[in-house]
Amino acid sequence: MLSENRTMNEDAVMECIEATGTLHMDHYGGRLPFVCAGAGPGYLELVRIEAGRVGRRFRVVDAGSTYGTTSLGVAHPALLSSITDVLEFGAATDELVVPERSRMLIDLLGKEGYWASQFPFGEYHASGRNSGSEGVELALAIVGAYLENRGSSERSRRDTVLVFEGAWHGWTSGAAALARPSRGGAFGRMTIPFGNEEVLERAFSEAGNRLAAVFVEPIQGDAGIIVPPSGYLRSLAAYCAKYGALLVADETLTYARTGDFFGMRDEQGPVPSDITIVGKALGAGIIPTSIVIARRHLGPRAGAAVATFDLRAFDCRVIRTVARTIAESRLHEHVSNLGTILSRGLTEIVARRPSIFRETRGVGFLHGLELQPKVAEVAECFRTHLIEEGVYLEIMLGAGERSCGARAIGRTLRVAPPLVTTIEQIETIFDRIEAGARSFRVPLHASKRSRK
Numbered sequence: 001m002l003s004e005n006r007t008m009n010e011d012a013v014m015e016c017i018e019a020t021g022t023l024h025m026d027h028y029g030g031r032l033p034f035v036c037a038g039a040g041p042g043y044l045e046l047v048r049i050e051a052g053r054v055g056r057r058f059r060v061v062d063a064g065s066t067y068g069t070t071s072l073g074v075a076h077p078a079l080l081s082s083i084t085d086v087l088e089f090g091a092a093t094d095e096l097v098v099p100e101r102s103r104m105l106i107d108l109l110g111k112e113g114y115w116a117s118q119f120p121f122g123e124y125h126a127s128g129r130n131s132g133s134e135g136v137e138l139a140l141a142i143v144g145a146y147l148e149n150r151g152s153s154e155r156s157r158r159d160t161v162l163v164f165e166g167a168w169h170g171w172t173s174g175a176a177a178l179a180r181p182s183r184g185g186a187f188g189r190m191t192i193p194f195g196n197e198e199v200l201e202r203a204f205s206e207a208g209n210r211l212a213a214v215f216v217e218p219i220q221g222d223a224g225i226i227v228p229p230s231g232y233l234r235s236l237a238a239y240c241a242k243y244g245a246l247l248v249a250d251e252t253l254t255y256a257r258t259g260d261f262f263g264m265r266d267e268q269g270p271v272p273s274d275i276t277i278v279g280k281a282l283g284a285g286i287i288p289t290s291i292v293i294a295r296r297h298l299g300p301r302a303g304a305a306v307a308t309f310d311l312r313a314f315d316c317r318v319i320r321t322v323a324r325t326i327a328e329s330r331l332h333e334h335v336s337n338l339g340t341i342l343s344r345g346l347t348e349i350v351a352r353r354p355s356i357f358r359e360t361r362g363v364g365f366l367h368g369l370e371l372q373p374k375v376a377e378v379a380e381c382f383r384t385h386l387i388e389e390g391v392y393l394e395i396m397l398g399a400g401e402r403s404c405g406a407r408a409i410g411r412t413l414r415v416a417p418p419l420v421t422t423i424e425q426i427e428t429i430f431d432r433i434e435a436g437a438r439s440f441r442v443p444l445h446a447s448k449r450s451r452k
Helices: 010-022 083-090 100-110 132-149 153-156 173-179 198-208 230-245 313-330 330-352 379-387 424-439
Strands: 034-040 041-052 053-061 126-131 158-164 186-191 211-216 246-251 273-279 290-295 355-364 368-370 394-396 412-415
Touching: 010 034, 010 053, 041 313, 053 424, 083 313, 100 211, 100 313, 126 132, 132 153, 132 173, 132 246, 132 273, 132 290, 132 379, 158 173, 158 198, 173 313, 186 198, 198 230, 230 246, 313 330, 313 394, 330 355, 330 368, 330 424, 379 394
Parallel strands: 158 186, 158 211, 211 246, 246 273
Antiparallel strands: 034 041, 041 053, 126 290, 273 290, 355 368, 368 412, 394 412
16 A cells, blocks of 8 residues: 555656556556556545546545455555465465465364355365356366266266356356357356246256256346345255256355355355355455365366465465454444445435436445446446546446346446445445536447446
């Protein structure tokens, strides 16, 4: 974090602009016109780039958490004080038993572990990966190995994976194939709209015996923050158990954001899954990491899924520190309480600005503001305008057209602040979204480009 008297000077900002424009591959077809010149608890310090030159310097409240990763904000004291002494174990791979990895697994999955209510002790084991996408790849490998172990007839019969319209499970080839059939994949793909229990029942009755697995986000993220109705996830788990399909929960985005560690829960408590992928907030924005938790009888073929950086000591210390800080600081309770305020405030903004926003959805610190169609056409322009007004948000593509009478979901702003965000910062988010919505005018010739 840059201190108040140690922010980047103009020459340093210009050097950043020139290096990025020349040396950094552009994945977006044009980046946002801002340099991040510093950060602190709940805010980013930005410098406007104007015609390749340094413009005004200003602060924005962080309502995006860097793609949902900075769970504890910037430079949290618990992280700063805990991670340096573990570096001496950083070179040990998962072939060796490493104390820090063992401590982390006990803290998370042990008898009194932070995750024990979701994953009862002794029933699950875990592996690490470098991202949620890689976690999904490992989950697919585990599904494949499970079917191979059950014999060739079972492997040939169970040739389909059920996914949900608008779902996003990552960028790697197998993960992308779950959402984009043109990418190929080891299994056939069946899609249904998310949250319709009648359609779910029909899908299982028609094809349940062919399903190898079901991949589900407890709350759909890139589809526009779609929250299922009460009981839906539990019904899904029951259908999977009845028909012999593995239930894979993709908690890459939902981890720690719903008022609990996991989104696979309802009023009755945890909803069981066979495989769970956890990512993003797990690494606090410091490390790219994920964990795949599977029932103990499930695992990939020996040697087929070895990873160079499977739960290295440094990663384990970060993951462990994040989980401990969430639990000891009672951040679940904090997120649940302030999440109610966040939901209410966003609902009021939608009611006041119906020409800009169509709907808001979400729980805890994971909400979406769906844009009206004409604003969605210039979503990136609107996002830039909101940043200029002082709030940093990210854009999701939306679920698009859906089947079975479910309405299309368009581009949506994701409101997902760090878990340590204060009530004052929540109120600032409201004020600046409101100000941006009030002053925005749809440009006549704005680009219709958008990005996640």
